[in-house]
Amino acid sequence: MKNLFSLFAKNQSLIYKVFLFILSTLLVIYFLPKGGQFKYNFQKGKPWQYENLYAPFSFTIKKHEDTLKKEREQIRNNAVPYFEYNNEIEASVLENFNNKLETKYVDSLYATPQNTIKKIGDRFISETYKKGVTDEIHTYDGDKLIYLKNGNEIEERSYSQLFKKENLNKKIRELVEKNNIEDAQALLYNLLSEVLDPNVKLNTKLTEASIDAEIKTINPNRGIIEKGGRIIAKGEVVEGDKYQVLNSLKAEFDSQIWSKNNYLWLLVGYSMLVSLVFLMLFLFLKNYRPYIYHNNTKVTFIFFNILLMVFLTTLVLKVHSDYVYVVPICILPLILKAFFDPRVGLFVHVLTILLLGFIVPNSFEYMFLQFIAGIVTILTVSELYKRANLFISVGQITLIYILGYFAFFVIQEGNIQTLQWENFGYFILCGLATLFAHPLIYFYEKIFGLVSDVSLLELSDTNSKLLKELSNKAPGTFHHSLNVANLAEAAANEIGANSMLVRVGALYHDIGKMQNPTMFTENQANSINSHNELDPKESAKIIIDHVIKGIEIARKHNLPDRVIDFIRTHHGTSLVYYFYSKEREEHGEANKEDFIYPGPIPFSKETAILMMADSVEAASKSLKEPSSTSIDEFVEKIINNQMAQGQFLNANITFKEIEMIKKVLKKKLNNIYHLRVEYPE
The missing domain is CATH 1.10.1760 (Arp2/3 complex 21 kDa subunit ARPC3)
Known part of the structure; x- marks a missing residue:
């Protein structure tokens, strides 16, 4: 049991990757469509690239979707609408008409007797309501066949037989002329327009149900291809009827292959293909x-x-x-x-x-x-x-x-x-x-702890809390960091590295010096050197510890790991040579391990660039009379010495790129010291 636990602990990273691999494969298979893949790939308008294709089994030719759509539209256009008849309306309309007539009829105003108007109105209402009255507006033609549902009975009629309230004025004029009661025309119109209520309405639910039932009877097929029949020959263009037949074969193939008998085999096939994709991803990441x-x-x-x-x-x-x-x-x-x-x-x-x-x-x-x-x-x-x-x-x-x-x-x-x-x-x-993408990048940074160029831009702001603290406590170090950032950014641009990342790394690489700023020469305001009173080992420990303290400060302020990498690696495993030599002078011997930075050595182009720029910028301060020649020589000497110590072995950087970086650093330092060619007087 103990050995098993130990084995698990040693290989937990690999076990996690295997778990992720299996889980991802299963999820993708779950998302995949539950059907087989047609083995022929074809496109409309392109030639058939395979040999002559013969029907492997008998299948029906599916109608094109446009054809089915036209048939559905035709059914909808030709559908007979259903209207609902209400028998209770007529009686209430007659009662309302007679009541209003009693109220509004005045003997002195009309020559036509009230009883005559009543008879004409009652007869009109009775005849009209037998046909059906509607106030709905439809686009049907007058001869359009309709079904009029009256209780359990359905009667066929033409749409024009229904009385529309909009035709009331015309109908009143016909009644007046026929019965010679011109004086009562206005009264009759007013009364009927007030009391007429529709007793026929379109039954949308019944009409749609009828249409849907008829649409369901549409045959989605238009023919049959018998087994062995030729579907398409090699080189024929896939278009028109050929294209539809191939689509029909593909649909039939997909419906037949995903069965209980071969379900397992299809899962095996999908699993192998998806696994290959994820395996390629793992191999790419591992190798490159x-x-x-x-x-x-x-x-x-x-x-x-x-x-x-x-x-x-x-x-x-x-x-x-x-x-x-x-x-x-x-x-x-x-x-x-x-x-x-x-x-x-x-x-x-x-x-x-x-x-x-x-x-x-x-x-x-x-x-x-x-x-x-x-x-x-x-x-x-x-x-x-x-x-x-x-x-x-x-x-x-x-x-x-x-x-x-x-x-x-x-x-x-x-x-x-x-x-x-x-x-x-x-x-x-x-x-x-x-x-x-922008808000998603921010979300991913918070969830996965990653860092993007957007965050790097925010970190490069010299007004940030941490950099302002550095400029207040260690102004010399802050100025040194700015110079290193400029040098490193220019070098990164020259070789195509991430210039924003290396600039941010340079700005923060020496934040550990805030703990004891006066122990570093760039922050000493006078000629008094605090190290003169210390043992070389103690001095070396203080110098080396600025890396560890820098990492602690960076973690406290939640700096990304990619930035902390620059703090860890900017001195690599180099030797604090000054105090090492001093120790040997004073004691005759020195333990080299006490004067070496803990590392690790740079493991990317960006961290390697920072190591070069930091060393060169710091050393340039020791040049008493800087000249173009002396700058070139000391840049070559410093970087060649780092290469000899093997500081760039893990950095994936080429000799050519290192030479390009040297040229940039020389040029930048010459510009910083404003060196000009000396002309003869």
């Missing part, structure tokens, strides 16, 4: 980005983003497949580039698109557009902390989507008449969603 591979937090961060994109795409596809381009896939390489580097961003983006190829429709078109958009993202987005850069990049990504989609549509359809312009809106929405 070991600093990420050995950091489980960073590995988890990468896997989390891949799973997030797969989940979002799956979620959107469940709503509607047309919205698939709304998912901002390009936010993935953008964020990974902000935290790591472009190569990691592009590699992970490519692997994610390969996984999404199992899910999305028109996978070739989708993958092509996403690959191009991802490459554009990597090539265009730089210095993400500059807000304008993100907007420019998003505009370029959106333009690539639009141009790519338009090109695919023209190739497939051969015209732009049926172009779905709303898809361009989806691309614009995708671009707007990509702008969410």
Whole structure:
């Protein structure tokens, strides 16, 4: 049991990666569509690349969606509407009419007797309500057939047979002319317009149910392809009827292959493919980005983003497949580039698109557009902390989507008449969603403890609390740090390293000197040196301890680990040579271990640049009469000595890059000391 626990403790990082690998694979398989993959890849408008294809089994030819849509529209247009008849309205209308007539009829005003008006009105109401009265406005033609539901009986009528209240004035005039009662026309119109209530209304529920029932009877098939029948020959263009037949075969294949018998085999196939993708990611990180591979937090961060994109795409596809381009896939390489580097961003983006190829429709078109958009993202987005850069990049990504989609549509359809312009809106929405990268980066920094260029920009502010404290307590060290930052930033730009990171590292690399500022020469205001009263070992310990104290201060102020790395490595495992020599002079011998910085040595280009810039800038203060020649010589001497000590063995930096850094440092120091060529008098 003890041995098992010990084995687990030694390999917990590897065990965690295996767990992450298995969990991610299972989650992706869960998100994948529950169906097999059709073994032929074809596109509308493209030639058939395979051998002649014969039907492997008999299957029905599915109607095109446009055809089904037209049939549904035709059924809806030709559907017979149902109207509901209310028998109770007529009696109440008659009663209201007679009551109002009694009230409003005045013998002295009308020549027509009241009884005559009553009979005409009652007869009109009775005849009209038998036909049906409606006040609804419909677009039906007059000869449109309708069903009039009266209780349990349904009667066929034409729509024109219903009486519309808007025709009341015309009908009153006809009654007046027929019965010669012109004096009572206004009275009759006023009474009837007040009392007439509709007794026929459109029964929407019954009408829609009838339409739905008829739509369900539509046959989605238009024919049968018998087993062995030729579907398409090699080289034929996939279009029209051929394209529909191939889609029908694909649909039938997908429905047949995902059965209980081969369910397990399909899971095995999916597991192998998804596992290969994640295995490639682990191999890439282990071989080319070991600093990420050995950091489980960073590995988890990468896997989390891949799973997030797969989940979002799956979620959107469940709503509607047309919205698939709304998912901002390009936010993935953008964020990974902000935290790591472009190569990691592009590699992970490519692997994610390969996984999404199992899910999305028109996978070739989708993958092509996403690959191009991802490459554009990597090539265009730089210095993400500059807000304008993100907007420019998003505009370029959106333009690539639009141009790519338009090109695919023209190739497939051969015209732009049926172009779905709303898809361009989806691309614009995708671009707007990509702008969410900034708040997402902030969220990731807090959750995963990572640092991006945006945070580095904030840390580079010399008005920050920690740097102001450094400038107050150790002004000489603060000035030295500013000079080192300028030197290191220029060198980083020259070799293509992260200039913002190395600048921030330079600003904070000596914060440990705040504890005993006067023990460092740059902070000594007079010629009195505190080390003269100390033993060389004590002096060396104070000098060396500024690294440890710097790390403690940095952790107390929550500086990112990437910045603390510069504090740990800026002296590497170098020797405090002055006090080592002094110890040997005073005691005849010295233990070298007491005068060596604890390290580690620089393990990146940026930390190596800081070590060179820091040593050169500090040593330049000892030059009594700086000249171009002396500066060149001492830069060469210092950096060559560091190389001889093996300080850059883990830094992944080339000899060529070191030579380029030397040139930059020489040029900058010459500018600092304002050296000019001496002209003869």
